[in-house]
Amino acid sequence: MLFTAALIITAGFISCKNTPEITKDYSGWKTYAGSKDGIRYSSNEQINADNVSQLQVAWTYSSGDMDTGNHSQNQCNPIMIDGILYGTTPKLKLFALNAATGAQKWLFDPAMEDTSAKNDPYAFFKVTRGVVYWQNEKGADKRIMYGAGSKIYAVNAADGKPIKSFGENGYIDLTKNLDRDSGTYNAFIANSTPGVVYKNLLITGIRVGESADAAPGPVRAFDVRSGEMKWIFHTIPHPGEKNYETWPDKDAWKKLGGANNWSGMALDEERGIVYVPTGSVGGDFYGGIRKGQNLYGNSLLALDAETGKYLWHYQVVHHDLWDRDLAANPNLVTIKLDGKEIDAVAQITKHGYIFLFDRTTGKPVFPIEEKPFPSSDLPGEETWPTQPIPTLPQSFARQTIDSNDVTDRTPEAHKEMMDKFNQVKYKTMFAPPSKESSFIFPGFDGGGEWGGAAVDPVSGIMYVNASEMPWALTMVDVVKGDASSLQGMGQTVYGKYCVACHGPELKGNGTSFPSLVDLNKKYTEERLWKIISGGKNMMPAFKQIADNDKKALLAFLLKEQEKEPASKGRGAAVAKEPVSINQPEKKSILDEVPFTMTGYNRFLDKDGYPGIKPPWGTLNAVDLNTGKLLWKVPLGEYPELTKKGVPVTGTECYGGPLVTKGGLVFIAASKDAVMHAFDKNTGKLLWQAPLPVPGYATPATYTIDGKQYVVIACGGGKIGSKSGDQYIAFALPDKK
Numbered sequence: 030m031l032f033t034a035a036l037i038i039t040a041g042f043i044s045c046k047n048t049p050e051i052t053k054d055y056s057g058w059k060t061y062a063g064s065k066d067g068i069r070y071s072s073n074e075q076i077n078a079d080n081v082s083q084l085q086v087a088w089t090y091s092s093g094d095m096d097t098g099n100h101s102q103n104q105c106n107p108i109m110i111d112g113i114l115y116g117t118t119p120k121l122k123l124f125a126l127n128a129a130t131g132a133q134k135w136l137f138d139p140a141m142e143d144t145s146a147k148n149d150p151y152a153f154f155k156v157t158r159g160v161v162y163w164q165n166e167k168g169a170d171k172r173i174m175y176g177a178g179s180k181i182y183a184v185n186a187a188d189g190k191p192i193k194s195f196g197e198n199g200y201i202d203l204t205k206n207l208d209r210d211s212g213t214y215n216a217f218i219a220n221s222t223p224g225v226v227y228k229n230l231l232i233t234g235i236r237v238g239e240s241a242d243a244a245p246g247p248v249r250a251f252d253v254r255s256g257e258m259k260w261i262f263h264t265i266p267h268p269g270e271k272n273y274e275t276w277p278d279k280d281a282w283k284k285l286g287g288a289n290n291w292s293g294m295a296l297d298e299e300r301g302i303v304y305v306p307t308g309s310v311g312g313d314f315y316g317g318i319r320k321g322q323n324l325y326g327n328s329l330l331a332l333d334a335e336t337g338k339y340l341w342h343y344q345v346v347h348h349d350l351w352d353r354d355l356a357a358n359p360n361l362v363t364i365k366l367d368g369k370e371i372d373a374v375a376q377i378t379k380h381g382y383i384f385l386f387d388r389t390t391g392k393p394v395f396p397i398e399e400k401p402f403p404s405s406d407l408p409g410e411e412t413w414p415t416q417p418i419p420t421l422p423q424s425f426a427r428q429t430i431d432s433n434d435v436t437d438r439t440p441e442a443h444k445e446m447m448d449k450f451n452q453v454k455y456k457t458m459f460a461p462p463s464k465e466s467s468f469i470f471p472g473f474d475g476g477g478e479w480g481g482a483a484v485d486p487v488s489g490i491m492y493v494n495a496s497e498m499p500w501a502l503t504m505v506d507v508v509k510g511d512a513s514s515l516q517g518m519g520q521t522v523y524g525k526y527c528v529a530c531h532g533p534e535l536k537g538n539g540t541s542f543p544s545l546v547d548l549n550k551k552y553t554e555e556r557l558w559k560i561i562s563g564g565k566n567m568m569p570a571f572k573q574i575a576d577n578d579k580k581a582l583l584a585f586l587l588k589e590q591e592k593e594p595a596s597k598g599r600g601a602a603v604a605k606e607p608v609s610i611n612q613p614e615k616k617s618i619l620d621e622v623p624f625t626m627t628g629y630n631r632f633l634d635k636d637g638y639p640g641i642k643p644p645w646g647t648l649n650a651v652d653l654n655t656g657k658l659l660w661k662v663p664l665g666e667y668p669e670l671t672k673k674g675v676p677v678t679g680t681e682c683y684g685g686p687l688v689t690k691g692g693l694v695f696i697a698a699s700k701d702a703v704m705h706a707f708d709k710n711t712g713k714l715l716w717q718a719p720l721p722v723p724g725y726a727t728p729a730t731y732t733i734d735g736k737q738y739v740v741i742a743c744g745g746g747k748i749g750s751k752s753g754d755q756y757i758a759f760a761l762p763d764k765k
Contacts, residue, residue, distance in 0.1 A: 051486050055690075058109050058729045061159035061223045062481060066361035067295035069483035069687045071730045075737040076761060077691035081706045081716045087738055087760035088131030092118035095744075095754035099565065102725065103744025103754065104479075104684065106159045109731040110171075110186065115160050119744060119754050121177040123160065123184055129733045131758060135189030139177040142191060142199060155564070158293070158479065158726075159223040161231060162186065163253045172253065174231055176220025179203045181233065183256065196256025203235050206258050207245050208267070214244040214286050215311075217569035222293040222358070222479065225303060227334040229253050232303050234290025238569050239352070240526070241318055241618045243311030245282075246289020248330070250337060260337035264288035264307055264325045271339045272324045284618055285319055287311035288326040292479050293358030295374065296334060297388060304374050304388075305330040306355030313352045313529075314462045314504065315624045317409030322347045327355060329376050329384065331391060341391030345376065345384055347413035350405075350462050351502075352473050353379050357481035357685070364489045364654045366394065375484070375653060377477035377493055380458065381426030382419050383651060395421035395656055405461035407504060407624055412461050421656025425649040426476045426495040428458050430468055434641045436634065438675075446640035449632065453501055462504045462626065472500035473629055480685025480698060480727055485709065489654045492694050492709065494664050495647050496681045498639050499632040504624045505533060510585070519585025522578045525619045526571055532628040535586075542629060549587040557583055573617070637749075638667070639681075646679035646699060648686065648707060660712040665699025683725040683747055687739075697724025697741050700748060704728075704741055704759070722746075722753035736760055 055064060055072040063069050076084065095101055096119065107116030114128040123137040160175040164186075171186035172195075180202055183195035191199035204211075204218050215238040224233030230250040237244040248262040265282045266273035278284075287310045295304045310319050310326040327346040332339060346353045360375045364385075372388045385394040399415040427434075435450050437443045455467035475496050482493035508524035511517030524533075530542045537544040548557070561579055564570035574582070632640040639645045643663065650659040663679030670678060684698035693715070694707040702723045706716040722745030730739045739759045746752040 053486075055486070056732065058731045059162060060108060060225070061106055061161070061293060062358055062727070063687065063729070065225055065296040065298060067293065067358040067481070068360045068362065068486060069481065069685060069727065070486055070689070071687060072690045073730055073732050073737045074689060074691035075732065075735075076689070076693065076739065078693060078708055078715060080761060081691075081693055083761055084706070084716055084718065084739070084759045085762055086718075087758045089758070090124075090126055090131040090133065090756045092122065092124065092754045094118040094120040094122065095752045097752040100746045101744070101752040101754075102156055102746035103742045104156050104158045104726045105742045105744075106727040107729050107740060107742065107756070108160060108162060109729065110162050112733055113186070114740065115162070115173050115186070116742065116756065117157050117160065117175065119746075119752065121155065121157055123173060123175055123182070123189070125186070125189060126756075128731065128738065129736070131756070137182070137184050137189045137191070139180070139182060142182070143180070155219055156221050157223070158221060161223045161226055163226050163229075163231070170254075174253070175223060176203075179218045179220070181220055181231070181251075183253075194255070196251075201251055201256045206249070206261070207247060208261065208263065209245050209283070212573075213283070214573070215240060215242045215569075216244065216572035217564065218244050219569075221291050225294050225296040226253060227296055227298065227301070227303065230259055230334070232294065232296075232334060234294070234305065236291040237286055237289050237311070239287065239309070239311055239313050240529075241285075241312035241315075241622050242573065243286035245286045246307070248290055248305050248332065248337065250334075262330070262332055262337045262339070264290075264330075265310065266324070275322055275324050277321045278319075281319065285310055288323070292354070292356050293481070295359045295361050297361055300389065301334045302340060302388070303332050303334040304359045304361070305332060306357070306359060306376060308354030308356075309349040309352060312622065314350055314502065314626050315407065315410065315622055316348050316350055317407070317411070317623070318618060318621050319348075320411050322413055323349065327353060329355065329359060329374070329386070331374075331388075343384065343386060343391055343393075345378055345382070345417060347416060348411075350410075350412065351459070351469055356475065356478050360482055360484045360491065361388065362484050362486065362489060362491075362653055364394070366654060373653070375482070375491060377425075377482050379471060379473075379475040379477060381424040381428055381471055381476040381495060383422040383425065383491065383653075384419055385422060385653060385656075393419075395419060402459040403461060406463060407461070409623065410461065416459050422491075422651050422653060423656060423658040425493050425651055425658065425661070426471045426647070427497050428470065430456055430470050430499055430641065436638070436640050436642055438634070438638060442634045442636070442638070442640075446632070446634055449501075449640065462502050464504050466501055466503040468499045468632070469502050470499040471496060472498040472631065474498070474681070474683070478683065480683060483686045483688040483694065484653070485688050487690070489652065490659065490709070491651045491653055492686045492688050493649050493651070494682050494686060494696060494698055495649060497641075497645055497647060497679070498681050499641060501630045501632055503627045503630075505627055507623055507625050508533065515581050515584045516588070518578070519581035519583070522574065522582040523585055524625065526574065527582075528628075529626050530568075530628065538628045538630055545586055554583055554587065557586065643676075643678035646682040648694065648696060648712065650709070650712060662707065662712040662714070664696065664705070665701045665703065668701060681748060685727040687728050687730060689730065695728045695730070695739055697726065697728065697743075699723065700750060702743075702745070702750070704757070718759065720757060721755055723750045724757075725750075
């Protein structure tokens with residue numbers, strides 16, 4: 030049986046009695062996620078449950094930056110300041126638009142400021158999810174700061190000109206001031222989600238690689254005027270710092286990286302506390318090189334925003350082996366429990382939990398139990414014996430899978446997926462990675478993801494979307510090629526850096542991890558050299574690979590034998606000296622990793638549909654006052670299945686919701702390229718409109734001259750979707 034409407038019966042109207050008094054101004058959209066408390070809420074109510082069906086397109090802006098062939102994306106949640114909308118394009122150009130008409134006022138192109146990017150159009154084909162605004166007390170100095178690759182630029186908000194007195198001729202170089210010797214880690218560093226401004230400080234994190242040689246991921250604060258670094262918090266503690274003693278290897282801070290904030294932050298301005306979620310310590314899936322609990326990886330940190338001083342932390346996954354980064358910014362909320370108001374911070378997770386803490390003390394609002402889980406059978410791995418499981422709030426995504434969950438879309442699909450299901454030995458959450466395969470459910474991309482959650486501060490209700498997609502994780506020995514041949518050396522390099530994404534047979538997995546088979550028919554050596562060195566789309570740059578090793582890797586990928594140095598034209602970018610096949614590789618921590626995974630494998634049938642019964646993507650309402658799940662509805666559909674009479678299934682989703690005082694939850698996120706409005710009290714779908722490509726971003730809303738607009742970036746590009754470069758604004762028709 031396919032899932033039916035009986036599984037999504039709602040709890041009915043949500044009462045708002047005895048709720049906290051709201052004193053903050055939520056009428057604008059001046060920061061990423063709408064406000065510095067990160068709750069994606071708007072008090073605008075011109076558009077409401079009674080008239081939302083009348084919404085129509087008010088304006089469209091196209092940057093001309095889309096590149097479907099290279100799966101360009103746009104995940105930006107724009108901001109609106111004084112009638113101007115600021116956001117980014119797929120090539121990470123910064124724009125200023127008339128927020129009422131969509132007319133462009135100016136455009137800043139970081140590639141014109143970075144000489145290294147001028148010769149490579151893909152240098153900025155990365156992702157940024159928003160921008161930051163700051164002005165001085167008199168309002169004479171107004172700046173937009175945003176990340177493009179490894180740099181944060183400061184741009185004059187009035188005319189789009191770079192502010193050359195900021196940092197190094199207009200930007201901060203995030204690869205500097207990491208308190209580690211360069212050359213000891215993977216050089217990939219970027220800024221994918223904006224930080225927050227506290228007084229005259231820009232507090233920000235970074236995105237780094239996920240392999241064992243990942244760069245360190247400290248949290249840093251920079252002066253918004255000069256770009257000077259003011260404080261740094263080491264997320265792998267240095268000697269003498271809080272919790273340094275928890276690391277069995279006292280040199281861990283010299284060798285390990287990650288534990289970075291890539292997903293955004295929340296700021297309590299009155300208390301001067303910044304709340305920072307972190308990702309895993311590198312590398313994913315095998316932790317024998319990073320024994321112990323791995324603080325402060327996978328943790329929610331509370332830091333003094335003025336100084337970076339440690340206040341408290343809570344680790345939501347110990348010794349992470351499942352890529353369970355804290356992938357969304359936290360939400361600052363005020364709830365009522367047993368008649369008492371509590372200022373709290375809520376953190377959603379990829380595995381479908383909501384962790385809720387007292388904002389000041391870090392004490393859990395509801396009990397969290399440390400529960401035992403199985404140990405690993407991989408030599409050298411030492412799993413942590415327990416994991417924290419919240420008793421409340423209730424989880425917003427399915428977390429267990431058995432044979433009854435396998436798809437019955439057709440008899441053929443059921444048989445196919447039962448065969449695949451039976452090949453996976455371990456099917457429970459926190460089953461350690463194994464050569465015999467285990468399910469990650471929800472998958473590597475959540476559960477809850479970077480789109481984050483929205484919270485209504487009046488009711489204390491959280492709204493969060495979830496992908497309910499199993500992925501299979503299988504570990505294998507790291508392959509060592511024949512060291513006596515160039516291709517064999519390249520196979521070793523491939524096993525070290527590439528196999529986790531592209532698989533041991535080079536076949537890849539979907540559009541995010543393309544096949545590398547017959548690569549010589551698609552690229553020249555010169556182009557491949559640039560891609561490996563500079564990255565492309567979601568692939569990071571591998572600047573840390575020595576030139577000789579890159580040459581060997583190219584020989585393996587292109588199935589070429591050692592040859593004379595490349596001349597001009599084909600292969601011109603390759604090292605000019607021939608490789609000595611007896612030259613030892615440069616040693617790195619990757620040489621200590623004996624196991625890797627076979628790739629990011631979604632549990633899909635041959636037709637591309639999830640191999641379990643629906644829902645495959647959902648929108649959920651959770652009462653943070655009681656911890657109870659109020660309603661769950663499918664988010665998105667496959668039109669071809671709907672036409673066959675299949676109830677709405679939901680789809681895998683990227684991007685998040687916004688909730689309004691007008692009684693609505695707006696969200697795009699679904700694969701079917703649709704913008705939705707749901708009744709926030711019941712989960713009923715009230716309105717939807719087609720988009721040119723999927724809106725894998727979070728919408729923004731604001732009011733100008735008495736008219737409310739809802740804007741979504743339509744970038745597509747993920748999970749096989751067409752790419753786009755448009756922003757679409759919706760509004761009610763003008764009264765005649």
